[in-house]
Amino acid sequence: MAYSINLETCSKCRLCTEVCPSHVIGVNENKETYFIPERLSICLKCGQCMAVCQTGSITVDGLAYGRDLIDLPGVYPGYDQFVSLLSHRRSVRNYRKKPVPEEMVQQILETVSYAPFGASPEKMHVTVINNRERIEKSLPDIERFLDNIVKWINNPIASTMIRRKKGVETFNTVKNHLYPIALSGNYKLERGDRITRGAPVLMIFHAERGAEEHTSNAFIFATYVILAAQALGLGAAMNGIVPAAINKVKSLQEYFNIPENHEAVIAVIAGWPKYKYQKAIKRKHLHIHNFN
Ligand SMILES: Cc1cc2nc3c(=O)[nH]c(=O)nc-3n(C[C@H](O)[C@H](O)[C@H](O)COP(=O)(O)O)c2cc1C
Structure with a gap:
């Protein structure tokens, strides 16, 4: 070394x-x-x-000045500019039918190199589909996965299995979040693409099952990606349905060429936003407990 x-x-x-x-x-x-x-x-x-x-x-082993350690940029945003970027960001679910240049996808992904990480970040993978037709071909399988959620949750044995195998957090997400969506039939493809929302780009973050901290790293990296997309004038949104479907439906995992021993954690859809938002949304996300 x-x-x-x-x-x-x-x-x-x-x-x-x-x-x-x-x-x-x-x-x-x-x-x-x-x-x-x-x-x-x-x-x-x-x-x-x-x-x-x-x-x-x-x-340090594997790192080099000039290649991995680069000069800091002269420009440095202050707090107001940072908050401005954050408050302009929206989860974009309406896209123009305009392709995203590959260089922009590269620029977006490059920002992940500046992200904090837990344990072994090199174990994280992202599969990029910058091809609307290819994304569309995956939709019927995802639709079927959502159909099946209703059956699984309605079946006590299947729902106990999900709880045991996937843990309480995933079970509650499926039962309290995905199940009502599935029941509503809102995602049905006859109503249009309410899964990947017509986005031209899909990025799927995945890693070997059990790889150290890969879930946390995936969410951190995906957060950088949606913010980078925003900074470039693109729109993006996280997507939890696509990875859930990939993890359950073997043909989907194969379709996206995701190794068999990998699990998908989160996906991001991106493209040119169709609409402009007039307001920022300030939410009370956190319960803050001061223990000064
Ligand atoms: C872990 C995670 C998974 C998400 N999955 C989806 C999804 O599958 N489909 C979707 O339309 N939005 C998804 N979102 C986006 C949220 O629904 C979105 O952040 C929320 O509606 C608030 O809107 P905003 O991002 O514009 O503030 C997800 C967000 C997160 C953090």
């Missing part, structure tokens, strides 16, 4: 030892910083030591 500190250029400021989340860098009797060999196995490869170093003296 390639870990090194160039002692000829190191200024001995020790900031690297301060910021390392796993305390992998120590200081020896000669006041030189060094990677502690027995701690290398807990290095997160987060790159914080390299980012804080004023002389570019540190190498």
